[in-house]
Amino acid sequence: MEKTTIFLNVNGSRHEVHCEPRKLLSDALREDCRLTGTHVGCEHGVCGACTVLLDGRPARSCLTYAVQADEAEITTIEAVARNGRLSPLQRALHECHGLQCGFCTPGIVMTFEAYLREHPSPTEAQVREALSGNLCRCTGYQNIVRAILLAAEWMRAESVDVPA
C-alpha cells in the first residue's frame, strides 16, 4: 500500500508522518511520534488501554486510522502532567493505589480527564459505569474508583478557589 503524508498535532506539537492509510492511530503515535505511553491491549476496541483525546473527546486510537486524525488535535497521556506535576487524577491514582502494572492506566487517565471535566460531581455508580469501558486485570477497580471520586472532589475544590 502506498504511503501518504499527514500531520498529527499531538500534545501541541506538529508531527509529519508518512504512513499507509491503514496504519492505526495507536501505532502511528507509538512508532512515528515515539509516544509509547498509549498502549495497545486488544485492537478490538474493548479494553480501552489505547484511549486518547481526539479533538478533546475520548477515542480508542486502535479503532481510528492515523489518516482520519490528519490535522486533528490529539492529546495523549504524556501531556497530562504539566512540567512534571501530576494532574489531580494522576495524584489521586497514586495516593489511592489505583494502579499496579500500569498498562491500562493511561487509557483510564485519558478517559477520565475528559469525563471529569464534563461531569464534575459523579456518583460512585456513575463512575463505575463510565469506567466499565476500561478493562483492568490487576486492581479489581475499587481503588481506581476511589481515586476518581477523590480527584473529582479536589477538582471541585480547586475550581471553587479560582477567583471569578
Added chain:
Amino acid sequence: MPEALALLSLHGLDAKVIAGGQSLAPMMNMRFAQPAHLVDLNALSELNGVARSGDTLVIGAMTRHHEVATSATVRSACALLAEAAGTIGHYAIRQRGTLGGSLAHADPAAQMPLIASTLGARIEIVGPSGSREVPACEFLISVMTTDLAPDEIVRAVHFPCMRQGERHAFEAFSRRHGDFAIAACAVTVMLADNAFAALRIGLGGVGDVPLVLDELAATCIGEAADAGAIARIGDAAAAAIDPHDHPDISIGYRRDLVRTLTMRALERAIRGGTQNT
C-alpha cells in the same frame, strides 16, 4: 457528499463507508473485513446535527451516540431514543459511534435499530440517482444486512416526536454493563382512564432483525393496563419470538427474558417512564 458518493460508485464493492469505526475497525483489525478502500464520512459536517421539524425529529447520520443521548432536543422530543442511546457500549464508544453507522451495521442486538423500528422511523438515503426514504422495518432486512446499496449513504433518520402524555421505557439485559443486549424491549404507551390508548412494543436481540409487535399491540387497545394485561402481553411477546438456538443461550431462556423485559418495560412506562436504574 457528492464526492463521497462518487467514490462509492467508482469503487463499488471494493469500498466501505467508515463512520464512527467502532464496529468496522475491530473487524478490519482482525482481518475479517478487508475492503480495499474506505470512504470516511467524518469530515462531512452536513451529516451531523439534531433538528426538530414539527412532529418529526431529524437526526443526521453522523450524529454521535453521545449527542443523541444528551441533547436537550432529543430528550424532550424523543426521550426513548435518548435513553436507549445512553446505554450504547461505554462512554468512549459513544463519543465516536454514530446513529447512521449503527443502523447501517444492523446488529440484531443493537439499540438504534430497535428504537428506529419500534417508533416507525424513516431512514433517509442518498445515492447517485437522488434520495429516498425507507421505513426502518424495511431498511433492516437481516443480520448485518440492510436495504442500502453499495453506492448509497444514510443521510439522516426521521423519528416521530413523542405525543403529549406518551410514556416510554427501554429495558435491556446483558451479562455485563455495556455489552450488546441478550434481549431488549422498547415500549411507548398512552393511557386513557388507565386503559391502553396507544401502544408500541419492539424487541431486540430475538431474531435477525428487531421484532415490532404491531398486531399484539393493536389487540391491547381499550384494555385495562393492569397487572393481568401486562402478564398476558409478556407471555404473548415471549411466544411471538423465533430466535436461533445458541450454545449458551437456550430458546427457553430468551423467551423467559423477553417475557420479563416486556413486563418490566410496560410496568415502568405505565408508572411514568423514568430512567432505568
Added chain:
Amino acid sequence: MSQPEFRYLNKAAPRTEDYRLLTGYGRYLDDIEIPGALHVCFVRSPHAHARIVSIDASDALTMPGVVAVVTGRDLAQWTTPMRVAPPIEGLMPVEIETMPLDIVRFQGDPVACVVAADRYLAEDAAERVQVEFASLPAVTDMWQALEAGAAQVDPMVPGNLVSHQAVSHGDPDAAMKTAFRVVEATFLQQRQTHVPIETRGCAAIWDAGRDHLTFHVGTQVPHPLRTQLAHRLTLSESQVSVISPDVGGSFGQKIALYREELTVAALARHLKRAVRWREDRLENLTAAANSREDFCRTRAAVDEHGTLLALELEMREDFGAYCFFPANYLARVVAMILSGPYRLVNYAYDVKVVLSHKCGNAPMRAPMSMTSWVMEGTLDAIARDLALDPVEVRRRNLIAPEELPYRTATGELLADITPTQTFEAVVAAVDYDGFRARQREARAAGRYLGLGLCNVVEPTTYGSRFYKAAGIPGSGHEACWIRIEPSGVVNASVGLGPSGQGYESAMANAVAEGLGIEPSRVRIHLGHTDVAPYGMGSRGARSGTAGGGALYLCALDARRKVLAIAAGCLELSDAEALRLVDARIERRSGEHWIDTGLTLVDVARRAYMDPTALPQGHTPGLEFHLTYDPPPMTYSNAAHACEIEVDVATGFIKIARYVIAEDCGTLLNPTVVEGQQHGAVAMGLSGALFEHLRYDETGQNLSGSLADYMIATSAELPNLEIIPLHTPSRATAAGIKGMAEGGVMGALGALTNAVNDALAPFGVVAERHPLSPMLLRDLLRETL
C-alpha cells in the same frame, strides 16, 4: 519469638514506581526502540488436529519487506526440543518440538513464522503462506479423551492420560461404610485464560561479535528463563542475557519459555538481525496458554452432626495439547491441600490429567483455585443434606487453635495459621443471624438473597525441602544482593520478576527494615539477569516470603557489618550498644538512645576509602549477597463472605456485599497487599461469573476476542471490605507469610455458595462455572 515492632514493614505507603506508569513513561516490551529490528508474525493452524502436508512460502517471500519464512524443520536445526520429564510417579514424560514438523495439535498451533520489515507487512505475508493440512479427528473434552479409540494427542502419552495419581490416607473405605451419611457433590470449573492487558512479546538481539544473545521479554522468572533459552539454543548460560522490562500483567502466563519466544531468539541468531514480536489479542486468547478446566467430585462421610469422617476426591483436568509445565503440578496441589483448615484423617484422592486438542495449560493466578470452592461447597452440601446450619458445620470441623501445629492427612504441617479467627471475624462482620432474618423476610416478598462463606488456606511459598520430599526437581530458594554505596544510598537486587505487584516499593521496605535506613534511600533492581542474582523468580505467592525474606536477612547481615565498623569509628570494643535508625548510628545510654553523630555515609566512606582502618576481620566495601531457602511450606489464611441477590426471572446475580478477613503475617507494604487482595478477588469473581474459553466439538476456539471472552468490568464488581488479622509466622524471615492467590480461591467458593444459598428454596444447586444468568434460569425453570 515475639514480633518486634517494625519501623517500615506493616506500614502503608504509596508506591515508588507510579510516576513513570502514570505519565506514560513506563517501558514495556513493545515500547523498547530497536532500530532496524525485524518483526515476526506466526502462521497458525486453523485445525484442532491435522497433519501438515506442505508449507509453501514462495508467494509470501516475493512480497516487499519480507525477509524470511521459517518452519518447524528450520527450527529443529537451530534449537533442541523441550523435554518435560520430572521423575514423578504417574507422570508421563513429554517432548515438545520448537514448532510442529508433522502434526498440529490445537487450533492456533504455530506452523510457520514470517519475518518482515514491519508488523503490518508480516501479517500480510502470513496470509499468503500456503499451508496444506490433512484434518484428523480431535478430542475436545476430558471424558472423550480417555475413551477407548479416542484420537491420540501425543504419541508419548498413550490413551491421553498424562498424569494419574491415586493415594489413600487412613481408611476412608471403612468410614464410608459406617457413616451416618455419605454426601456427594460435583464441581465443574470452566476453561479460562489469563488475559494480562499486555499481551506477550519479545525482542532478540544477537551480537555476532561477542556471540551473545540479549533477550528482552516480560517474564516472571528471568534467570530460569535464561537457563532454558541457553539450553534450547545450545548456547552457554554466559552467552545469554534476559532483560525483563515493565510488564503489563502476567498472572502465570509469562513463565514458560514458549515456542514463539524461542523462535524469535533463534531467528535473531540465524539472521544476525534484531528480531521482535508483539502478540495480538486473538493469539493471546487462543494460543498463549489456557488454564483451569477441572472437574471434581467429592464424597464426604459424615456423622449426624456434620462431622467429617472421611473424604474422597475424584478430580480430572483437561490440560490441553502441550505440557509447558509438569501436568501433575496443578492438580496435585488441589488434592494435597483440599481439606484446608478442617480436621480430616481418612482421605483418598484420584487425580487424572488428560490431554486434548486445545491450547496447553499454564498455571493461572491460583492454579489450585478450585480447592476452597470444592471443600466449602462440600461442607454446604453436607449442611443441606443434614438440614444443619452451614456455619455450625464449619465450626464443628475447623481445626482449633490449640490443635496447631496440625499434620494433615496428606502430611502437610499447618502451623501459624488462624482460620478460626478469620472465620469468626467474617461471621460477625456480616451479622450472620441478622442476615438470616433479612433473608426470610425477603423470601416472603419474593426476593432471593444468599450468603456464601468460604475459608481459605493458601500455600504461598514452597521451600526446597518440599520439592525434594515430593520428588520434584527444583529449588525454592531466592537470592539477593545489597550494596551500600560510598554515598550511603543503597542499591539492591533480588531474583524476582515483577508484573505489577509493587516490588520496587515492597522490597525496598524489606531492605530498609533489615538495615535501618529509610526506604527512600533504597533502589531495587529487577529483571536484568546480568544484574540480578540467580533466583527462582515470582510465582505462586512466594515473592514476599522468599524475596522479601532474603532481602530482609541480607539487610540484617549488612547492618551487622555497618555497626561493627561504626563501633570501630567510635572506638568501642563491639557494637552491642549501637543501633542504626534511619541511617544514623545511635548508642544506648541507660534507658535512652543517643545520636552519635555518625551516619551510614561515614561508615560507607571508611569501608570503601579507608579499609585499613576497618576492625579486625572486616573486608573492604559494603556489598552483601544472600540466598534464603524458606520453610518447606508457608501458608496464609483467610475467610470470605459474599452476600448476593438473585433475580430469579432473569438469573442475574447482584453482589451486595463482600467481606474478607485475612492473615498473611508481616506485610512488606499493606498498600500493596490490599491491592493484591482486590485483584485476586476480582479475578475469582470474574472467573466465577463471566469467563469461559470455549471450544466447539471439533476443537474450534470460539473465544477469540475480548467481546467473546468476557472479564469483569468495574460495573460488575463490588467494593471489598477487608478485616486485617495479621499474625506473624514464626518460621519465616520477618514473619512474612505471603498472599495474592487466596483471593481467587475464596471468591470462587464464596460466590457459588451464596448462589446456592439464595436458590435453596427451589431445591437446586449450581455445580459449574460460569454462573451465568442462563445457567441459573435453566436450573430454576423446572421449579418456577
